[in-house]
Amino acid sequence: MARRFGAVKVGEVLPSVAGIITQETINDYADMSDDYNPLHVDPDFGRSTPYASTIAHGPIPMDFALQMLKQWIGAAWPTGASIKSKFIAASKPGDRITASGRVVRTEPASSRVVCEFTCENQAGERVIVGELECVLDK
Amino acid sequence: MTKPAKPTARLSQISGSEVPVGKKYGPYVHELTDVIASTWTKALNDKDPAYADDEAARKAGYSGRVAPPGTMTLHFLKAAMDAWGGMPVGMILARQEVDFHAPAHPGDKLATEFVIQTKTIKKDRPWFDLEMTTRNDKGQTVAVSRITWIMAH
Numbered sequence: 001m002a003r004r005f006g007a008v009k010v011g012e013v014l015p016s017v018a019g020i021i022t023q024e025t026i027n028d029y030a031d032m033s034d035d036y037n038p039l040h041v042d043p044d045f046g047r048s049t050p051y052a053s054t055i056a057h058g059p060i061p062m063d064f065a066l067q068m069l070k071q072w073i074g075a076a077w078p079t080g081a082s083i084k085s086k087f088i089a090a091s092k093p094g095d096r097i098t099a100s101g102r103v104v105r106t107e108p109a110s111s112r113v114v115c116e117f118t119c120e121n122q123a124g125e126r127v128i129v130g131e132l133e134c135v136l137d138k
Numbered sequence: 139m140t141k142p143a144k145p146t147a148r149l150s151q152i153s154g155s156e157v158p159v160g161k162k163y164g165p166y167v168h169e170l171t172d173v174i175a176s177t178w179t180k181a182l183n184d185k186d187p188a189y190a191d192d193e194a195a196r197k198a199g200y201s202g203r204v205a206p207p208g209t210m211t212l213h214f215l216k217a218a219m220d221a222w223g224g225m226p227v228g229m230i231l232a233r234q235e236v237d238f239h240a241p242a243h244p245g246d247k248l249a250t251e252f253v254i255q256t257k258t259i260k261k262d263r264p265w266f267d268l269e270m271t272t273r274n275d276k277g278q279t280v281a282v283s284r285i286t287w288i289m290a291h
Contacts, residue, residue, distance in 0.1 A: 019182070019183055028177055028181035029181065032177055032181075032209070033215045034148060034216060035148075035219065035225055037147055037149065037225050041147075057211075058234065059208060060182070062234065063184060063208040067182075067184055067208075076186040076241075077200070077205075078238050079239065080239075082235060082236060083234075084235040085235070087230075087232055087233065
């Protein structure tokens with residue numbers, strides 16, 4: 001059921017989405033993107049870097065925020081929506097990433113809704129901060 | 139059990155001075171295959187009936203199965219690697235914005251082009267702002283992304 005603009009309140013909290021990033025998740029992303037940078041897929045190389053580990057491609061943790069938006073608005077493809085992400089810290093294999101968000105602004109003339117979001121790891125460290133925007137039916 | 143990753147990194151030694159502001163790249167065409175769409179849903183646990191079933195997708199108002207929107211990031215990365223002969227060594231993703239337009243469907247051949255918009259030097263490293271546009275084979279815009287990448291040199 002698609003969410004309607006009239007039912008949205010500023011301050012409303014979006015249902016969070018969480019997931020664990022594994023090395024297999026990262027390897028699958030490498031297979032799909034052809035980005036086999038050893039910093040992502042070679043654990044021995046990763047241990048030799050300041051990260052002391054492989055790290056996930058940035059779009060992997062970002063997808064949890066995108067899933068949160070899709071589930072909240074009730075659309076498999078969020079036509080007219082956007083995600084704005086600032087990457088603050090790396091996500092590593094074993095990290096549990098939780099995307100959380102809340103509505104910060106509504107624009108009745110355009111039925112646009114703006115939400116802030118964060119993606120945090122299991123230690124409560126923010127790895128991504130940003131905004132989600134969508135246009136809902138009246 | 140974790141499967142071994144393919145050891146075929148496409149890395150590029152391109153430097154910031156070889157990426158001028160205003161330069162346009164592409165279009166680079168890649169198919170959004172069924173395998174990619176299904177791998178994405180499993181790997182990211184990104185599930186929706188409209189990703190797996192044509193009838194469910196039509197009930198939701200689409201013309202057929204749609205792809206998870208996160209798959210657009212794959213096309214942006216592939217376009218950069220096509221343009222530069224691989225991912226520049228040491229490049230870091232600092233910011234990414236994605237606008238979603240017409241839905242993408244498994245089987246779509248998507249064309250991505252991009253332009254370098256600005257370049258700034260911070261802490262001796264070049265920061266690039268790019269805008270990428272991905273279109274389907276009907277010429278419809280599927281997604282637009284603004285990306286800030288930090289290159290190593």
